[in-house]
Amino acid sequence: MNEDEVIEELTAKYANDFRQLSNEPEIGLNISPLMAWQIISQLQLALRHPQNTGIISEQTRHFVKSLADEIPMNDSLRELFEMGWNPEHDHVIEPSQQNPKLEIRETHNAVAIYGVDEYKSEVERPFAEFSRPQTWGDKEQWHYEFFRLEWVRDGYKYINNCHCYTDIKNPECDYAILFAQCVATILYPGRPPQLCGREYLDEDDFWLNEWGEMPPYYYPDQEEDWFK
Structure with missing residues (x-):
């Protein structure tokens, strides 16, 4: 079952609950630029998962970019933000590092x-x-x-x-x-x-x-x- 099928099943099961959420007023959130950066980092990590695809991931990606636009980034931070989308900067942990033989x-x-x-x-x-x-x-x-x-x-x-x-x-x-x-x-x-x-x-x-x-x-x- 892919993400779209899961969403469809959940939507059918909790249709009224989701519909009620969509009618609620927007949530106002006051956070520091540093906290916003930390949230972005965690969301980028989740979005980099190869199986994290579909509607929710696209909406989350759009949210991340919108939130990033609100942060006063200099050139070095902007470069670091873009690295978060680039698989060339992934750090692959070898099995021997994960489970060292003891x-x-x-x-x-x-x-x-x-x-x-x-x-x-x-x-x-x-x-x-x-x-x-x-x-x-x-x-x-x-x-x-x-x-x-x-x-x-x-x-x-x-x-x-x-x-x-x-x-x-x-x-x-x-x-x-x-x-x-x-x-x-x-x-x-x-x-x-x-x-x-x-x-x-x-x-x-x-x-x-x-x-x-x-x-x-x-x-x-x-x-x-x-x-x-």
């Missing part, structure tokens, strides 16, 4: 926030430990959240996968805020992802039948380069 450095961390005492009451000062709780399989006790933090710096893309456990249920501050500082505290190279999530048991973990089917134990290969 080396990825990815870590997995597990953190547990303990906030409930032996009497199942919330403590005044919860504390965090950068490891899974050994009883993480007890879903009645432990709530699980997963957060992923990404940032780019100096040609690297850093990714921290943070597996979060807490015995605090529905905290007033929400889980994202509860774990925010932990997500941004990154231990490098971190831990094997299998020992951060809820798919594998560590050698020191234990499991009760009432928690459901027991996951398999994970024994890291000493030569496995999991932290790269």
